Amino acid sequence: MNQQAPDPSPPKLPVSLAANPRLSSWLKFSSDGQVAVSPGKVEIGQGIVTALAQIAADELDIDLSRVQMVRASTTASPNEGVTSGSLSIQQSGRALRHACAEVRRIFLQQAAERLGVGVDALDVEDGTISGPGNVRTSYWELADDVSLDRDATPGVTPKAVTSRTLAGHSVQRVDIPDKVLGRPRFIHDQALPGMLHGRVLRPEDARARLLELREDGARAVAGLVAIVRDGSFTGVVSETEPGAELAVQALRKGATWSDGDLLPDEGDLPSFLKSQPAESTIIDKKTATSPGAAARTIRRQYTRPYIAHASIAPSCAMAQWEGDRIHVWTHSQGVYLLRADLALVLKLPVENITVEHMEGAGCYGHNAADDVALDAVLLAKAAGGRPVRVQWSRQGEMSDAPFGAAMAIEIEADLDAQGEIVGWRHAIWSNGHAARPGRAAQPALLAGFELANPFPRMISTNPPQANGGGGDRNSIPLYDFPSWQIESHRLTTMPIRTSALRTLGAQGNVFAIESFIDELAAERGEDPVAFRLRHLRDERAKDVIRAAATRARWKPEKQPGIGHGIGFARYKNTGAYCAAIAEIESAEEISVRKLTLAVDVGETINPDGVINQIEGGAIQATSWVLKERVRFDHRRITSTNWTEYPILRFSEVPDVEVEIIQRPDIDPVGAGEAAHGPVTAAIANAVFDALGVRVRHLPVTRDSIIAAMELTS
Amino acid sequence: MPTVRFHLNGAETEIEADPDRSLLDILRGQIGMTGPHFGCGAGECGACNVIIGDHAVPACDTPLWSVAGKDVTTIEGLGTIERPHPLQRAFITEQALQCGYCVSGILMSAAALLKRNSSPTSREVKEALDRNLCRCGSHNRMVRAVLRAAEEMAAG
Numbered sequence: 051m052n053q054q055a056p057d058p059s060p061p062k063l064p065v066s067l068a069a070n071p072r073l074s075s076w077l078k079f080s081s082d083g084q085v086a087v088s089p090g091k092v093e094i095g096q097g098i099v100t101a102l103a104q105i106a107a108d109e110l111d112i113d114l115s116r117v118q119m120v121r122a123s124t125t126a127s128p129n130e131g132v133t134s135g136s137l138s139i140q141q142s143g144r145a146l147r148h149a150c151a152e153v154r155r156i157f158l159q160q161a162a163e164r165l166g167v168g169v170d171a172l173d174v175e176d177g178t179i180s181g182p183g184n185v186r187t188s189y190w191e192l193a194d195d196v197s198l199d200r201d202a203t204p205g206v207t208p209k210a211v212t213s214r215t216l217a218g219h220s221v222q223r224v225d226i227p228d229k230v231l232g233r234p235r236f237i238h239d240q241a242l243p244g245m246l247h248g249r250v251l252r253p254e255d256a257r258a259r260l261l262e263l264r265e266d267g268a269r270a271v272a273g274l275v276a277i278v279r280d281g282s283f284t285g286v287v288s289e290t291e292p293g294a295e296l297a298v299q300a301l302r303k304g305a306t307w308s309d310g311d312l313l314p315d316e317g318d319l320p321s322f323l324k325s326q327p328a329e330s331t332i333i334d335k336k337t338a339t340s341p342g343a344a345a346r347t348i349r350r351q352y353t354r355p356y357i358a359h360a361s362i363a364p365s366c367a368m369a370q371w372e373g374d375r376i377h378v379w380t381h382s383q384g385v386y387l388l389r390a391d392l393a394l395v396l397k398l399p400v401e402n403i404t405v406e407h408m409e410g411a412g413c414y415g416h417n418a419a420d421d422v423a424l425d426a427v428l429l430a431k432a433a434g435g436r437p438v439r440v441q442w443s444r445q446g447e448m449s450d451a452p453f454g455a456a457m458a459i460e461i462e463a464d465l466d467a468q469g470e471i472v473g474w475r476h477a478i479w480s481n482g483h484a485a486r487p488g489r490a491a492q493p494a495l496l497a498g499f500e501l502a503n504p505f506p507r508m509i510s511t512n513p514p515q516a517n518g519g520g521g522d523r524n525s526i527p528l529y530d531f532p533s534w535q536i537e538s539h540r541l542t543t544m545p546i547r548t549s550a551l552r553t554l555g556a557q558g559n560v561f562a563i564e565s566f567i568d569e570l571a572a573e574r575g576e577d578p579v580a581f582r583l584r585h586l587r588d589e590r591a592k593d594v595i596r597a598a599a600t601r602a603r604w605k606p607e608k609q610p611g612i613g614h615g616i617g618f619a620r621y622k623n624t625g626a627y628c629a630a631i632a633e634i635e636s637a638e639e640i641s642v643r644k645l646t647l648a649v650d651v652g653e654t655i656n657p658d659g660v661i662n663q664i665e666g667g668a669i670q671a672t673s674w675v676l677k678e679r680v681r682f683d684h685r686r687i688t689s690t691n692w693t694e695y696p697i698l699r700f701s702e703v704p705d706v707e708v709e710i711i712q713r714p715d716i717d718p719v720g721a722g723e724a725a726h727g728p729v730t731a732a733i734a735n736a737v738f739d740a741l742g743v744r745v746r747h748l749p750v751t752r753d754s755i756i757a758a759m760e761l762t763s
Numbered sequence: 764m765p766t767v768r769f770h771l772n773g774a775e776t777e778i779e780a781d782p783d784r785s786l787l788d789i790l791r792g793q794i795g796m797t798g799p800h801f802g803c804g805a806g807e808c809g810a811c812n813v814i815i816g817d818h819a820v821p822a823c824d825t826p827l828w829s830v831a832g833k834d835v836t837t838i839e840g841l842g843t844i845e846r847p848h849p850l851q852r853a854f855i856t857e858q859a860l861q862c863g864y865c866v867s868g869i870l871m872s873a874a875a876l877l878k879r880n881s882s883p884t885s886r887e888v889k890e891a892l893d894r895n896l897c898r899c900g901s902h903n904r905m906v907r908a909v910l911r912a913a914e915e916m917a918a919g
Binding site: 097220226227230292338364410413441443663695698700701706 | 784788789791792795796797798799800801802803804805807808810837838839841842844847851854855858860861862863864865867870886888889891892893895896897898899900901902904905906908
């Protein structure tokens with residue numbers, strides 16, 4: 051046959067680099083031997099800044115200590131959208147690796163010219179460029195002569211995997227020394243010259259409107275600078291932080307609010323979720339070529355409650371006006387996106403707004419970081435050009451920030467006469483899982499909904515499946531069933547504010563799928579590990595399951611009161627593979643004694659960083675599963691402190707073992723969200739193993755186990 | 764304003780302030796010592812823990828008057844970059860944190876533990892840290908780091 055070979059597709063730039071091609075926006079060399087590296091992604095406690103520094107140092111052939119990581123800011127940083135979805139290594143890492151490879155080549159060309167030798171004869175060691183005959187120069191000597199004000203070009207080949215010296219090795223995170231020495235590294239710890247302190251007053255009842263405000267009490271507090279009110283948005287500005295606290299307490303006494311909106315019945319979330327108006331979408335459909343006959347159908351329903359971000363720090367921001375220009379300091383996940391929303395609210399061109407990132411406490415999604423930034427901007431209007439620092443209260447953090455959405459999930463499996471799965475239907479009822487700022491024609495910031503001329507309250511939507519989906523994330527099974535239909539019902543009302551929380555819908559969907567799979571295996575009397583392996587085709591998937599099983603010595607001998615369970619998923623069906631095996635003990639309460647995980651993220655840039663993320667994700671998921679549930683009555687959120695919203699404590703934390711399957715030839719993906727779904731399912735399945743009871747409604751508590759037992763009997 | 768005197772990280776300190784104000788307010792606001800972190804303001808999370816005498820306590824829940832004449836140690840007094848406390852070194856070695864916001868309070872709870880029990884078991888470390896919350900899930904690393912520091916201190 052005389053078939054013409056197809057043209058090889060032209061080389062492309064990595065996505066983030068294509069969007070921000072100017073090399074000087076990523077890298078700046080200085081003659082004193084330092085390189086400033088500016089990623090558009092931000093540190094949110096996940097160690098990304100260190101992994102990116104490793105990539106840059108590796109590709110440039112310099113010591114890690116020469117890399118200065120620059121905090122993201124709208125003045126100069128590449129616009130990489132939001133730091134979320136476990137995409138930073140994929141997006142920023144690839145862009146940086148490419149940019150550094152190209153910059154290295156540019157420097158070598160310049161050096162070759164200066165030294166009069168061929169480019170190929172040159173070598174780089176810690177920034178020193180040397181060639182035959184002992185000729186040498188360096189990045190630092192050439193820094194002033196080499197202009198990086200040029201666009202990246204496709205087709206640059208980064209180093210071969212085998213010649214990388216830093217990527218693939220655990221290095222110490224660059225931010226940790228400051229943090230253990232208690233140095234002021236967090237936004238909360240900064241003090242700008244002349245800084246004032248602000249506090250915002252919000253209603254306790256959901257979305258109540260401010261009817262009347264007596265200001266005399268607050269005015270009498272020493273240090274008061276201003277009381278700000280615009281519609282239902284109100285707050286104080288004071289010379290001191292205690293002054294701001296006292297003034298806002300006084301303002302609360304002087305405030306009269308309307309009745310709030312009615313909240314749903316927290317005790318019956320599925321009925322609420324399934325009765326609301328919704329937008330229904332078929333997410334995926336697979337039709338068997340020769341459909342097997344269904345002998346019977348099994349149907350199960352699973353729920354997960356609303357979950358709070360519950361960061362250890364309340365959100366904080368600073369803002370300073372200068373004429374009609376505003377400078378904002380924030381721990382937002384996306385400086386450009388926040389800027390876009392601020393521009394909408396303030397009706398100012400984006401050029402008038404500078405948004406600069408500073409580290410906050412651990413961030414697990416769209417929390418109140420962006421909201422408090424607008425609060426600070428609005429209060430700073432009354433500060434006469436002085437900077438204003440605003441910090442939310444613990445109560446505000448637990449009730450006014452967006453939550454991870456509650457979900458009801460129904461799965462039906464058609465089984466043939468032999469009990470094999472021939473059909474699978476998965477349906478999700480949930481609010482959308484994303485209402486992030488900077489992505490719509492209307493702002494997503496809380497104060498924007500409270501102004502005298504308010505913006506409409508944003509109803510959460512779901513990212514498309516191509517981007518990992520939202521409520522439907524991980525709802526398409528990885529198992530090789532002959533046919534399926536996956537449907538998502540996204541609520542178009544939103545009495546409780548939801549947005550992106552770590553894994554979006556994946557935790558709920560993986561919990562449901564993996565619980566149901568376990569149930570079907572048990573029904574057939576098949577080992578749950580063997581049953582999963584039998585239904586998977588993807589070898590990387592099978593490898594993590596086998597690795598976790600081997601490490602946990604699956605399946606350990608049965609002991610009274612002890613149970614073992616497994617859970618598996620590939621995050622977003624395109625990201626990291628993770629299998630988890632839980633060992634639980636059932637006494638007065640359920641405790642998780644041990645979690646054994648295996649993970650495959652492709653190339654591992656910083657193995658200890660990956661283990662830290664997986665381990666942290668596993669422990670956080672354990673907390674979600676055993677303890678967490680946003681509480682509310684029909685008027686207000688009631689879980690507004692750590693007593694009402696408990697999280698896992700040191701004495702309750704399981705041992706966690708993590709095994710990484712290294713795949714240096716496969717592009718790296720993020721690790722931060724891979725463990726939650728598998729761990730959730732593993733714990734629930736271990737409870738079944740110990741007690742013979744299927745808990746299908748999270749959290750897994752004494753009460754939910756008793757309820758499940760009553761249902762079974 | 765009344766004056767309250769106490770020892771802060773070994774130094775004689777005199778504060779003129781309303782004695783009912785919280786120690787955390789005084790440390791962060793008046794003295795500018797931002798190592799102790801505000802987390803809840805109700806003594807529930809431990810992010811602001813300091814050592815008073817021999818005990819780790821939440822500074823947000825401690826009125827200024829109650830520390831008169833006492834020794835108060837904050838994270839700033841635990842060690843420095845040049846002379847880090849063995850706990851600080853161990854937390855770096857074990858990479859025992861993710862975001863690190865809770866860590867200054869956790870280090871103080873751990874330091875108080877090691878003062879009264881120089882060779883704790885893992886269970887004793889967990890008990891000593893049980894009033895400190897960590898949201899990122901770095902608990903096991905922190906426990907390992909405390910055990911490592913204890914060993915190092917025992918070895919002198």
